[in-house]
Amino acid sequence: MNILWVLAHPEQRSLNGSLMSDALGALDELGYAYQVSDLYAMKWKAVLDADDFGGRPPGGERLFVGAEQERAYAAGELSADIRAEIEKLLWADVLVLQFPLWWFGPPAILKGWFDRVLVQGLGFGVKAPDGHTRRYGDGGLAGKRALAVTSVGARSSGFGPRGIHGHVDEVLFPLLHGTFWYTGMAPLKPFVAYGADRHDAADYARTSAALRERLRALPGEVPLSYRPEAGGEYDGELVLNPGLAPGREGLGVHER
Amino acid sequence: MNILWVLAHPEQRSLNGSLMSDALGALDELGYAYQVSDLYAMKWKAVLDADDFGGRPPGGERLFVGAEQERAYAAGELSADIRAEIEKLLWADVLVLQFPLWWFGPPAILKGWFDRVLVQGLGFGVKAPDGHTRRYGDGGLAGKRALAVTSVGARSSGFGPRGIHGHVDEVLFPLLHGTFWYTGMAPLKPFVAYGADRHDAADYARTSAALRERLRALPGEVPLSYRPEAGGEYDGELVLNPGLAPGREGLGVHER
Numbered sequence: 001m002n003i004l005w006v007l008a009h010p011e012q013r014s015l016n017g018s019l020m021s022d023a024l025g026a027l028d029e030l031g032y033a034y035q036v037s038d039l040y041a042m043k044w045k046a047v048l049d050a051d052d053f054g055g056r057p058p059g060g061e062r063l064f065v066g067a068e069q070e071r072a073y074a075a076g077e078l079s080a081d082i083r084a085e086i087e088k089l090l091w092a093d094v095l096v097l098q099f100p101l102w103w104f105g106p107p108a109i110l111k112g113w114f115d116r117v118l119v120q121g122l123g124f125g126v127k128a129p130d131g132h133t134r135r136y137g138d139g140g141l142a143g144k145r146a147l148a149v150t151s152v153g154a155r156s157s158g159f160g161p162r163g164i165h166g167h168v169d170e171v172l173f174p175l176l177h178g179t180f181w182y183t184g185m186a187p188l189k190p191f192v193a194y195g196a197d198r199h200d201a202a203d204y205a206r207t208s209a210a211l212r213e214r215l216r217a218l219p220g221e222v223p224l225s226y227r228p229e230a231g232g233e234y235d236g237e238l239v240l241n242p243g244l245a246p247g248r249e250g251l252g253v254h255e256r
Numbered sequence: 257m258n259i260l261w262v263l264a265h266p267e268q269r270s271l272n273g274s275l276m277s278d279a280l281g282a283l284d285e286l287g288y289a290y291q292v293s294d295l296y297a298m299k300w301k302a303v304l305d306a307d308d309f310g311g312r313p314p315g316g317e318r319l320f321v322g323a324e325q326e327r328a329y330a331a332g333e334l335s336a337d338i339r340a341e342i343e344k345l346l347w348a349d350v351l352v353l354q355f356p357l358w359w360f361g362p363p364a365i366l367k368g369w370f371d372r373v374l375v376q377g378l379g380f381g382v383k384a385p386d387g388h389t390r391r392y393g394d395g396g397l398a399g400k401r402a403l404a405v406t407s408v409g410a411r412s413s414g415f416g417p418r419g420i421h422g423h424v425d426e427v428l429f430p431l432l433h434g435t436f437w438y439t440g441m442a443p444l445k446p447f448v449a450y451g452a453d454r455h456d457a458a459d460y461a462r463t464s465a466a467l468r469e470r471l472r473a474l475p476g477e478v479p480l481s482y483r484p485e486a487g488g489e490y491d492g493e494l495v496l497n498p499g500l501a502p503g504r505e506g507l508g509v510h511e512r
Contacts, residue, residue, distance in 0.1 A: 010304065010305050010306065010319060010321065011318060011319040011320075011321075013318045014318070014319075040303075040305070046302040046303050046364040046365070046368060047296075047302050047363075047364055047365045048266065048358075048363065048364070049266050049296070050266065062267060062269045062270070063266060063267040063270075064267075065266065065267075065356075066453075100321075102304075102370070102371050103367070103370045103371065103374070103430065103434060103435045103438075104429075104430035104434030104435065105361055105367065105430050105434075106367075107303075107304065107367070107371055108302040108303055108304070108364045108365070108367040108368030108371050109302070109303045109364070109368075111359070111361065111362070111363070111364040111367045112302060112364030112365075114358070114359045115358050115359065115363055115364050118359070136420060154494075155493070155494075157493035157494055157495055158493070158494035158495070160495060161505035161506070162495050162496040162501075162504075162505060162509055163493075163494055163495055163496075164392060164483075164485060164490050164494040164495075164496070164510070165434070165494070166429055166433065166434070166507050166510065167505065167506065167507070170426065170429070170506060170507050171429065171430060171434065171507075173360075173422055173426070173427065174359065174360035174361050174427060174430065175359075177422065178359060178360030178361075178421070178422070178427065179359045179360065182359075197322075227420075229420060234420050237411070237413035237414070237419075238410075238411075238413055238414035238419055238420040238421070239413055239414075239416060239418050239419055239420075240418040240419075240420070245418075248418075249417035249418055249423065249508070250417070250423065250426060250506040250507065250508050251422050251423070251426050251427075251506065251507065252505070252506050253418055254420070254422065
């Protein structure tokens with residue numbers, strides 16, 4: 001099993017940095033192959049711009065981001081840093097993204113990894129022979145699985161089904177469903193370290209052990225059961241059929 | 257009425273660039289004062305790091321992001337680009353964030369504006385005299401309102417209450433509730449331009465007119481009715497009281 005581990009934290013001695021160190025040790029023991037993209041250590045460029053494609057389209061024409069990504073990807077003309085990440089991603093069976101939850105989402109450096117690496121023609125806009133767009137359970141990254149590992153300052157109760165911060169699976173919907181599942185990757189249940197600001201040595205030992213146990217069990221872990229777009233559960237307007245989750249609304253209806 | 261308009265798009269001739277140009281013309285006509293932060297034009301630094309605080313804590317000590325933000329903010333030692341944005345934000349009555357929806361969230365350059373500008377002591381970790389933390393309807397930015405203006409390639413049906421992309425108000429929950437409301441800003445209903453990739457001249461005219469109409473009516477517009485943390489609707493574990501939205505779960509329960 002090949003794992004790409006992407007870390008986004010500015011401090012190696014943080015809770016996240018320590019957890020990754022323990023986790024990589026566990027991967028060694030388990031005999032899984034892995035590569036690491038430590039985005040801060042790499043000084044990863046967060047901002048998508050025309051330099052990703054060797055400068056603007058010729059003649060100062062208007063930049064259409066998706067079209068330019070697809071052209072540059074097909075022509076092998078994406079910038080070298082993006083090409084390297086795509087190569088790691090295609091090699092991986094499981095993508096792990098590890099980050100502190102900032103403003104209820106990934107830090108900018110990681111958001112920019114999605115913006116720049118998941119290019120049109122790979123992450124979105126992938127066409128099937130019959131012309132339909134392959135996404136939500138299908139697409140350029142189909143067959144892979146993805147795991148979010150995140151830390152939050154809050155206690156778990158506030159992230160529960162009626163907690164003030166929102167249920168964590170729904171707060172992370174843009175990542176789990178809108179990014180992983182959209183591109184074809186099957187999302188695993190996120191690993192969340194609660195009370196990150198108040199972790200003492202005993203808390204840390206428990207959190208690290210729990211993460212290592214998740215990794216040990218990874219080969220057999222069953223992903224979240226989001227509905228595929230192509231499975232007949234949505235109509236032509238991409239609305240869920242009335243017989244499924246009848247009478248219900250909200251993000252939860254997209255899970256079986 | 258003072259407006260801070262923050263734009264995150266790499267191409268001035270994009271749909272977003274044109275809409276902002278029309279919108280600023282409308283603000284002129286309406287006589288509202290405004291400032292613009294065009295993040296790409298400013299070459300805004302997206303990535304939070306120790307340079308935001310004049311380098312690491314002394315002696316190579318471990319960086320604690322929140323604590324370091326709060327110290328540097330209180331001491332006037334945040335980097336000049338952050339201080340300038342905070343000054344604009346404190347001046348504004350209404351914050352407008354305009355961006356294309358990439359991976360169901362803001363582009364990295366805008367995410368980095370949250371990460372770097374909404375510092376501890378202003379955006380979070382603001383204490384009341386009795387020691388409780390002011391947030392969700394209260395906090396350093398209380399009294400302001402905030403409007404997200406975004407564009408998506410998809411049609412509106414896919415972003416409806418049972419649409420495959422998720423209901424747009426819930427997909428944007430990390431921004432509307434987790435960022436605006438958390439910091440004390442009352443979120444307005446987001447303005448979404450659907451079918452952005454297929455906008456012809458007539459579509460554009462309609463979208464621009466709708467946005468200008470929103471701006472005209474802005475003084476009297478009533479925000480979304482999220483529940484405040486301090487209003488007695490949540491218990492000590494930050495879980496919504498059982499008598500409110502009884503039997504329901506999901507992000508929708510946090511709106512009255």
